Amino acid sequence: MTQPFSADRTPDRTETTDPSVEERETSTGSRENPAETPFAARAGAFGEPGAEPLTGELDLEDRRALRRVAGLSTELTDVTEVEYRALRLERVVLVGVWTEGTAEDAENSLRELALLAETAGSEVLEGLVQRRVRPDSATYIGSGKAAELRDVVIATGADTVICDGELAPSQLRHLEETVQVKVIDRTALILDIFAQHAKSREGKAQVELAQLNYLLPRLRxxxxxxxxxxxxxxxxxxxxxxxxxxxxxxxxxxxxxxxxMAKLRRQIAEMSKARDTKRGERRRNAVPAVAIAGYTNAGKSSLLNRLTGAGVLVENALFATLDPTVRRAETPGGRAYTLADTVGFVRHLPHQLVEAFRSTLEEVTDAGLVLHVVDGSDADPEAQIDAVREVFREIGADKVPEMVVINKADAADDLAIARLQRREPNSVVVSARTGHGMDELRAAIEANLPGLEREVRVLVPYDRGDLVARVHERGEVLKQEHVAEGTALHARVSADLAADLEPYEDLAPIV
Incomplete structure (x- = not known):
């Protein structure tokens, strides 16, 4: 049985169960370091796609071991360091099941769960990962490992166990009966964070709807x-x-x-009418809409502040922004557009939240361009990109033109940024904190804005200054001259504005 680990001591060699530090014994009786073992051979033991098959079964040691993820302890000497729990922090133990991918992927997922737990206001004591083909249908980690988890809970004095996945009601009940403390899953944790951060009336209604939708099958x-x-x-x-x-x-x-739930759905539908009216007005005025989307804590609100001076809340925490913010901005050429900051996404975003926030996420689906913000300093930015695009597909925004913005360049590794640029050719590298790359980003937005499909050369009489103003406001002026007959314009405009300018095309001099 795995011995519980204390956060303030280093486990000796006999207690270590991490395959990355413990030598394994080969079938021939010799001992070998897994770091020197070819990756394909080790991956084949786990049955990963594309790997050379060995026995088709998991390594026995990985199957029996609860792997400790080092560096997850967040013990604080002063509880006032956390905003959301003024009296006492919940002491939690994290547990995950590694079913696919590499050990690094499983540990990154658990580290993200630790950040979520800290944001919710808890003190992370331990992080455990178990290797299985699939989660156990009864207790998520199996009855034997649940008993070992109970020992870890007793040794650390934890009062909550957080599982890195969405558990069925029966799994929650059986695991609670074994460990004898409160058990919650990743979905409940994210819902709790959303409930803490919701400020507007619509945001609170959306979070409550998602919570009730999650609670309904779990009533006891x-x-x-x-x-x-x-x-x-x-x-x-x-x-x-x-x-x-x-x-x-x-x-x-x-x-x-x-x-x-029925009452909340009616309220959300009523509250979304105001946003629909504003979007309809922007469409009638041919004002292009740009949406900032991406992984949570990637720097979307900081980017909005840098581009528009909006002054919205910026916090180094997950899901700090729940309510969308729309601001007006201009391209270097003077073309007006709207920039919308949206709620961040995360791996395995709960389906209840996607449904409840669908009216808010319409800012992304109705946009003419999406700025997909990526944290370039993250340990696995490619996984962030894939998780966000999965949500795009779920809400029907995968057909919207997308430009990747690699943020936090001041803290990112140059090789990681170069790797991302090779993977995403249509990308811009910026730092919203220092302002690096903002001029290039504004130029890229101007080049990718939709709606300017007509190029016109017109001579507008001086008594039609309203048309000249519309061209400056809604189009892109390439060249302008004032002559005796009026204003000569060479511009790119939308189709409806080009139709209004058509009577003055024959009068235009060659510009």
Whole structure:
């Protein structure tokens, strides 16, 4: 059985179960360091695609071991360092199941879970990863490992276990019965963070709807002893023989939750009308819309502030922004467009949140251009890009033109940035904190803005100055001259504006 680890001591060699530091014994009896073993051979033992198959089974040691992820302890001497828990931090143990990918991928996922737990206001004591073909249907990590997890909880004094995945109601119940402390999954953790950060009326309604949608199948009851009895006149005058168990407490709770969810959906639909009206007005005025989207804590709000001076909240925390912010901006050529900051995405974003925030995410689907912001200093930025694009596909925004913005260049490794640029040819490297690359980003936005499909050369009389103003506001002026007959313009404009300028094309001198 795996021994529990203390955060303030270094495990000796006999206690270490991490395959990255412990030598393994080969089938011939010799000992070998896995760091010197070809990756294909080690991957084949785990049954990964494209690897040379060996036995088709997991390595026995990996299957039996709960792997400790080092460096996850976040013990604080002063609880006032955390904003969300003024009195006491929850002490949590993280546990994940490694089913695919490399060990580094599994540890990166658990480190992200640790950041989520810290944002929610907890103190991370331990992080454990177990290698399995698939999560156990009863207890997520298996009955034996659940018992070992109970020992770790007792040794560390934890009061909560957070699982790196969405657990079924039965898995939550069985695991809680074994470890004897509160167990929550990744989805509940993200919902809790959203509930803490929601500020607007619409944001609070969206979060509550997602929470109720998550809670509905996870209600717990105690059977008929909490039923609402009916009989006598309440049963239609049937009297003796007509008294039945009636509606139980859990059935009553479910009915109330469904009623509340229906009311929230109506409220969100009403509140989204204002945003729909504003988007419709922008479309009628042919003002192109640009949406800033990307992984949580990638620097989207900082980028909005740098481009527009919006002054929105910027915080080094996950999901600091929930309510969309729309600001007006101009290209270097003077063309106006709107820039919208949206909620961040994350790996395995709960489906309940995507559904509840669908009206907010329409800022992305209705945009003419998406600035996909990536944290260039992250340990695995490619995985962030894939996770965001998966959400794009889910909300129907995968057909919107996309430009990748590699942010935090001041803190990123040059080789990592070069690798990202090779993978994403249509990308710009910036630093929203220092302002590096902002001129290149503005020029790239101007080049990628949609809606200027017509190039015109016109001579507009001076009494039609309104048309000249519309060209400057909604189009891109390439050249302008003032002559005796009027204003000579060479510009790129939208189709509807080109139709209004068509009577003055024959009058235009060669510009």
């Amino acid at each position: 009851g105690w059977g008929g002893n909490l039923s609402r009895q009916v009989g006598g006149r309440a049963a239609g005058g049937v009297g003796i023989g007509g008294r039945g168990p009636g509606e139980t407490k859990i059935e009553l709770d479910r009915r109330r939750i469904r009623t509340r």
